[in-house]
Amino acid sequence: TLALLVAILFGLGAYLHGPDIPVVDPEPIPRTFAFGLVLLGIGLFAQQKPLLAALAGGLALVYDMRVALPFWAVVVLAFLFDRQSRHLMRASLPILAVFALLLANFAQLQPGLPQAKALFDRVPATIADIQQYRLSNVWVSSWARAEMWHYLAIWICGLWATVRIRNQLNCQTRWFLVMMPVIGISSVLASYLLLDRMRWFIIPAIQPAQTVIFVVAFASVTCGIAGIRAARMRQHCEAVAWLSVVLAFPVSTRVLDFLKPGKLVYAAVILTVSAVFTVAVARWREKNIEALSLAVPIVVMLWAGALSGAHRQNIRASPVAEISDWAGQNTWGGSMFLFPDAGRAGYPGMFRAMAKRAVWVDWTTGEQAAYFDSFADEWWRRWHDTMEGGFSTERLRSMLSLPIDYYVLKRADALADVRPVFTTRELLVYDARDLRTARLPLRFTRAS
Incomplete structure (x- = not known):
């Protein structure tokens, strides 16, 4: 029941200003599939199923290596530095090796690039100007000053929520919930140094700053768990606070803007919805909550299907x-x-x-x-x-x-x-x- 409620809250989605990507992307692109497989792999590790988790992570590598690499970085770090999780992580490493060899074979089958470059070539000044005009989301310096404070606040909220629910998490889950957002924040700094300062030509194609998606995604999950847990324990104020963070994301990930006078109406609405949700979770019996958890996804799927059909009709009627x-x-x-x-x-x-x-x-x-x-x-x-x-x-x-x-x-x-x-x-x-x-x-x- 708790997992379904958290999934419902996560499914509300969010849009990342700066990197210019949604957390829940409706388009069937490689990044979307890889992101879903990474979340599946983390869930399977939490359930102590390392082989299936590694299979999901390996498939994510095939779809989009940029999304899957943070997942495997956490696996390797946990294997090297955590004895308690090492036996689980060890079982997944052979599968990582298999998929790495598979990707190497795929790379050999690809035709040569029409513009071969040395590994550490720099972006020419004229090309940098064009990219900053058309691809400002790739150049961190064009948006970090306005957006990074919001992502740092979201990161802190997610880390705080992880601390609050740490007793309900096993060791390998704590690794992912802590380290994936850290990698997401670090990727923004890495992108700034490697592209905006060093002008490394490969960075615009990789776009590592998009990894900040894990900061928002995991904050949504951890704050959702903390909020529902607090509601079930009748800690209403804490529950409203955590759930307000989650419900703010679909409105805007610029969370600090909700403290401005012009956004107070939105903040009041979010707090009201959070309070209603808290009371519902706290007072309803387990069977009622379970029925609600099962009913809402069905309604959401039907609604999404109707929207998809309407979207296709709108395209054909344009x-x-x-x-x-x-x-x-x-x-x-x-x-x-x-x-x-x-x-x-x-x-x-x-x-x-x-x-x-x-x-x-x-x-x-x-x-x-x-x-x-x-x-x-x-x-x-x-x-x-x-x-x-x-x-x-x-x-x-x-x-x-x-x-x-x-x-x-x-x-x-x-x-x-x-x-x-x-x-x-x-x-x-x-x-x-x-x-x-x-x-x-x-x-x-x-x-x-």
């Missing part, structure tokens, strides 16, 4: 979906599109994925600037020439020499005297040949 269908049926596979007035919006990337057509440049693809210098240079050149700054007909005319076949504009930027080849309620598609051969100068309909 103007980009209509243009994607039109492009798939009426344009060549090698056609090039550009959304010159989209700015940093994500719908050009959605179009590229749905229509399977090339887009000259968009904000989403700039994320790849972390991996290849040549891509970063090319992306910045295209972005600066076509997207950076305001959109105007003069700028559109300057783009007509580019190898672009179709220009997609918002209806607010509709062109006079040029007929679009396809329209939706929000977007218009213009053939580049029509724009190049227009008899009159290009102008917006709103200006006529």
Whole structure:
């Protein structure tokens, strides 16, 4: 029952400002699978099932090594320095070796990199400027001053909660609950030193600062356990305090902001919900709590399924979906599109994925600037020439020499005297040949 209640609280999720990632990510990406497998491995170690725990940790290595390495670092540290846990950790190390060899074989099968670099090459100054513009979440110096105080406060709360529940934890669980957040906080400092100061080129691809996710995740778990435990012991004030920390995360991980006058309403709501939850846990009988714990996940899954279905319907009903269908049926596979007035919006990337057509440049693809210098240079050149700054007909005319076949504009930027080849309620598609051969100068309909 306690485990289910804690899982419900953890499932509320949180968004990490700075690293720019969610704790509970709805997208089926490698990091999401690896994170879930790491949590599963820790739970299996807590249940003294080292072989299954090692299997989960090994699979996490295959999905995303960056997420799994802190897990295995704790395993190795516990094996080396803790006699009480050594027999459990020893059983998992052969599985670690097997997965390490498997990853080495996978690495040998991969083709060579188009831009091979020496191990300790530095990020060139021009590439650093591009990355700081597009990937500010990777450069710790761009957000640490505003965000790190919040993560330090969360870390302290999580550590304090771990101390409060230490008697209910076995030795190997204490290792994970203490060391994983420590590694998370240390990763931010390591990222700052290795990238912002030393400019080591491999850091933008690894993004070690994302490991701070374990600080928030484990604080949610430990504070949730401490709060429910305090509620069951009728220590209501303490329970409300711990549960308020957990319930604050879905609202904002900038927890210190709740002390500001402008956020006091949110703080009052969180305290009220925490108090209600505390009273419910303290007064309800065990059978009632168990029924609630079993019912809530079912409701959440049904709700999540409904949201997922609605999300898919919204995607298919979007103007980009209509243009994607039109492009798939009426344009060549090698056609090039550009959304010159989209700015940093994500719908050009959605179009590229749905229509399977090339887009000259968009904000989403700039994320790849972390991996290849040549891509970063090319992306910045295209972005600066076509997207950076305001959109105007003069700028559109300057783009007509580019190898672009179709220009997609918002209806607010509709062109006079040029007929679009396809329209939706929000977007218009213009053939580049029509724009190049227009008899009159290009102008917006709103200006006529």
